[in-house]
Amino acid sequence: MQTPNILIVEDEVVTRTTLKSLFEAEGYNVFEAENGDQMHDFFENNTINLVIMDINLPGKNGLILAREVRDRKNVGLIFLTGRDNDVDRILGLEIGADDYLTKPFNPRELTIRARNLLARTTNSAEDDDLPSRVSFNGWTLDGDSRSLISPNGKEFRLPRSEFRALHLFLNNPGKILTREQLIMEMTGRELRPNDRTVDVTIRRIRKHFESDPGDLELIVTIHGEGYRFCGSVDS
Numbered sequence: 101m102q103t104p105n106i107l108i109v110e111d112e113v114v115t116r117t118t119l120k121s122l123f124e125a126e127g128y129n130v131f132e133a134e135n136g137d138q139m140h141d142f143f144e145n146n147t148i149n150l151v152i153m154d155i156n157l158p159g160k161n162g163l164i165l166a167r168e169v170r171d172r173k174n175v176g177l178i179f180l181t182g183r184d185n186d187v188d189r190i191l192g193l194e195i196g197a198d199d200y201l202t203k204p205f206n207p208r209e210l211t212i213r214a215r216n217l218l219a220r221t222t223n224s225a226e227d228d229d230l231p232s233r234v235s236f237n238g239w240t241l242d243g244d245s246r247s248l249i250s251p252n253g254k255e256f257r258l259p260r261s262e263f264r265a266l267h268l269f270l271n272n273p274g275k276i277l278t279r280e281q282l283i284m285e286m287t288g289r290e291l292r293p294n295d296r297t298v299d300v301t302i303r304r305i306r307k308h309f310e311s312d313p314g315d316l317e318l319i320v321t322i323h324g325e326g327y328r329f330c331g332s333v334d335s
Contacts, residue, residue: 104149104150104218105128105130105147105148105149106130106131106148106149106151106152106214107131107133107142107146107151107152108120108132108133108152109136109139109152109153109154109157109162109165110132110152110153110157110180111135111154111157113134116132116134119152120132122210123211126215131148134158135158135159135160136165136168137159140168148175149175149176149218150178150217150221151169151176151177152180152214153169153177153178153179153180154180154182155179155182155192156181156182162192163195166179166192166195167195167196170196170257174221175221176198176214176217176218176221177198177199178197178200178201178213178217179192179197179200180200180202180203181200181201181202182203193261194300194304196261196262197259198217198260198286199217201213213287213288213289216287216288216289217287217288219288220260220264220287232244234270234334236273237251237318237332238251238312239309239331241263241266241267241270243267246260246263248262248266250312252312256311260286261286262301262304264285265282265285265286265302265305267285268281268282268285269327270333272329273332273333274330275329276322276325276326276327276328277326277328278325279295279299281326282301282326282327298327302319306318306319316330316331318330318331
């Protein structure tokens with residue numbers, strides 16, 4: 101397998117250099133950018149598999165840049181934040197980040213999370229359990245474009261976390277899926293205490309479904325257990 105390319109987007113020189121050395125020691129190809137303009141330059145000239153980005157960047161901050169990164173199908177995104185702030189974390193997840201860490205972080209934990217995420221983003225077989233297009237209740241999940249298409253033809257490009265969660269639901273219609281199952285499918289990591297990642301992702305998916313007023317509640321909450329997909333997958 102080709103060595104993955106990691107892009108570090110961080111304006112603090114010491115942190116950026118430390119991260120570069122950390123991932124180079126793990127055998128990855130590592131690029132550095134200190135702002136959004138440099139980040140886009142690297143995307144134009146290289147195949148980037150994973151972006152590790154500080155939220156608080158000069159100019160366009162990480163939350164704005166994340167909206168641009170999420171449009172790229174097979175790029176993972178990990179946020180770094182200097183504040184233990186639920187607002188930052190939830191906003192990052194709402195926009196489509198795959199994971200986040202609060203500074204100061206354990207370098208070993210970061211490399212493990214990055215490796216797990218890369219294993220998913222570089223795995224071209226992530227959609228093997230479903231056809232490239234799956235229809236349910238008038239909706240279509242398109243694996244080729246990683247998009248959700250409404251009954252009236254409106255298309256929603258999905259970040260990886262939403263796509264993988266919906267993919268898991270469609271593979272298991274009528275079954276209760278726990279938050280632990282969903283977070284492992286979405287990010288390849290275990291559920292942490294007070295982790296809102298799954299709930300935020302489900303809320304985003306539900307917002308897409310709400311664009312069709314006549315639709316029933318396709319994903320229901322099973323209190324104390326998890327979530328269940330109640331729609332009908334076309335055979």
